[in-house]
Amino acid sequence: xxxxxxxxxxxxxxxxxxxxxxxxxxxxxxxxxxxxxxxxxxxxxxxxxxxxxxxxxxxxxxxxxxxxxxxxxxxxxxxxxxxxxxxxxxxxxxxxxxxxxxxxxxxxxxxxxxxxxxxxxxxxxxxxxxxxxxxxxxxxxxxxxxxxxxxxxxxxxxxxxxxxxxxxxxxxxxxxxxxxxxxxxxxxxxxxxxxxxxxxxxxxxxxxxxxxxxxxxxxxxxxxxxxxxxxxxxxxxxxxxxxxxxxxxxxxxxxxxxxxxxxxxxxxxxxxxxxxxxxxxxxxxxxxxxxxxxxxxxxxxxxxxxxxxxxxxxxxxxxxxxxxxxxxxxxxxxxxxxxxxxxxxxxxxxxxxxxxxxxxxxxxxxxxxxxxxxxxxxxxxxxxxxxxxxxxxxxxxxxxxxxxxxxxxxxxxxxxxxxxxxxxxxxxxxxxxxxxxx
Ligand SMILES: Cc1cc2nc3c(=O)[nH]c(=O)nc-3n(C[C@H](O)[C@H](O)[C@H](O)COP(=O)(O)OP(=O)(O)OC[C@H]3O[C@@H](n4cnc5c(N)ncnc54)[C@H](O)[C@@H]3O)c2cc1C
Numbered sequence: 001x002x003x004x005x006x007x008x009x010x011x012x013x014x015x016x017x018x019x020x021x022x023x024x025x026x027x028x029x030x031x032x033x034x035x036x037x038x039x040x041x042x043x044x045x046x047x048x049x050x051x052x053x054x055x056x057x058x059x060x061x062x063x064x065x066x067x068x069x070x071x072x073x074x075x076x077x078x079x080x081x082x083x084x085x086x087x088x089x090x091x092x093x094x095x096x097x098x099x100x101x102x103x104x105x106x107x108x109x110x111x112x113x114x115x116x117x118x119x120x121x122x123x124x125x126x127x128x129x130x131x132x133x134x135x136x137x138x139x140x141x142x143x144x145x146x147x148x149x150x151x152x153x154x155x156x157x158x159x160x161x162x163x164x165x166x167x168x169x170x171x172x173x174x175x176x177x178x179x180x181x182x183x184x185x186x187x188x189x190x191x192x193x194x195x196x197x198x199x200x201x202x203x204x205x206x207x208x209x210x211x212x213x214x215x216x217x218x219x220x221x222x223x224x225x226x227x228x229x230x231x232x233x234x235x236x237x238x239x240x241x242x243x244x245x246x247x248x249x250x251x252x253x254x255x256x257x258x259x260x261x262x263x264x265x266x267x268x269x270x271x272x273x274x275x276x277x278x279x280x281x282x283x284x285x286x287x288x289x290x291x292x293x294x295x296x297x298x299x300x301x302x303x304x305x306x307x308x309x310x311x312x313x314x315x316x317x318x319x320x321x322x323x324x325x326x327x328x329x330x331x332x333x334x335x336x337x338x339x340x341x342x343x344x345x346x347x348x349x350x351x352x353x354x355x356x357x358x359x360x361x362x363x364x365x366x367x368x369x370x371x372x373x374x375x376x377x378x379x380x381x382x383x384x385x386x387x388x389x390x391x392x393x394x395x396x397x398x399x400x401x402x403x404x405x406x407x408x409x410x411x412x413x414x415x416x417x418x419x420x421x422x423x424x425x426x427x428x429x430x431x432x433x434x435x436x437x438x
Pocket of ligand 1: 001002019020021022025026027028029042043044045046211212213214241242243246282284332377379380406407415416417418420
């Protein structure tokens with residue numbers, strides 16, 4: 001978010017400084033050294049409908065690097081892997097009765113056509129799914145999937161959570177072939193971030209890595225003072241793109257407005273600035289192997305005997321020439337960011353997840369696994385609880401030189417980089433006049 005905004009502002013003639021805590025740019029979308037090659041730390045794909053993200057890729061002169069692949073989807077339940085990659089396979093899917101399948105199809109179609117998300121925010125995901133999909137579909141399909149992704153917190157999440165997934169999944173279908181097409185950029189997100197870095201620095205911008213912001217406050221001469229662990233700066237404007245917990249540590253709560261854009265926050269909300277925004281964290285075990293584990297891009301897992309919540313066969317999207325002919329499989333497990341399990345040592349996850357792979361693929365030759373990596377992130381996905389939009393920080397703070405832009409503000413969308421770029425573009429459209437130095 002920060003790098004994309006800095007690129008946009010630089011292109012408009014502003015001199016920007018990006019301050020990044022890590023040694024690399026990119027945040028959750030950054031890269032990882034897998035030994036023989038480098039690829040995204042977490043799995044990332046691009047959908048043909050990701051027009052804002054594809055717009056940025058084109059703008060960076062990287063459209064030739066965009067590659068597309070037809071992909072396949074699996075579903076693992078009761079120790080069995082089912083293919084659900086076509087309508088015919090879906091009709092044969094044994095888990096649900098024909099009536100439940102029809103209701104599930106209806107849920108997807110109906111959900112993809114809903115635009116009034118505000119109404120969905122007031123009802124729980126469970127209530128909405130039981131009403132639209134029926135109890136059988138909820139119990140056999142939605143509930144295990146929600147439990148896998150959210151744990152018991154699924155009960156607190158609003159219908160916006162599932163609706164925004166349905167909308168995005170629906171848009172992944174290529175209408176002519178009714179098959180999923182997914183894409184990536186040659187060289188992965190690393191190549192996108194390198195191009196962004198070059199674009200920012202060649203416009204006299206400054207990217208400060210390994211530097212953490214500890215405080216932001218107005219100066220007496222109407223500028224913004226930024227204190228980091230290395231030095232202090234005075235800027236004309238500051239846009240804070242960190243997660244909400246960091247925002248609350250570095251900015252005084254009196255400065256942040258909460259709630260729907262245009263609504264004045266209540267005093268109560270101001271004093272609780274952003275406290276209620278909860279995040280999911282993720283542990284992602286990544287397997288580098290000589291042979292593929294599966295031909296699916298994604299296997300949805302609705303089986304609590306498996307310790308991970310999904311299986312992502314990245315090499316079924318990414319041409320293996322990007323990964324020195326190795327195959328990459330990501331095994332995520334999401335949990336609340338406050339869950340102590342997130343702090344368990346790497347070996348705890350390696351052992352459990354490899355045992356899960358053995359039970360899912362008993363015929364797989366485990367000697368083909370070259371290396372196993374454990375990547376984790378604490379603040380990943382904000383939890384869209386009931387009436388979520390009332391608790392998110394507004395882009396405009398109470399100080400005209402300080403703005404907030406982060407993924408907690410996705411009140412009607414799921415977490416992905418297309419939304420990130422859409423948010424950057426919308427922010428720029430709204431505030432570019434205000435950001436001019438007068
Ligand atoms: C497992 C996983 C799978 C995903 N899959 C996809 C996908 O397939 N497609 C897709 O489009 N998106 C995907 N995403 C989502 C995508 O990665 C995010 O949308 C995106 O990274 C959010 O960017 P951001 O800049 O808003 O937040 P972040 O990436 O969290 O960036 C915040 C930055 O702030 C920095 N920071 C925090 N505190 C400070 C401080 N005090 N001082 C300085 N810097 C600080 C952090 O180091 C970080 O770099 C996935 C994410 C995950 C975790």
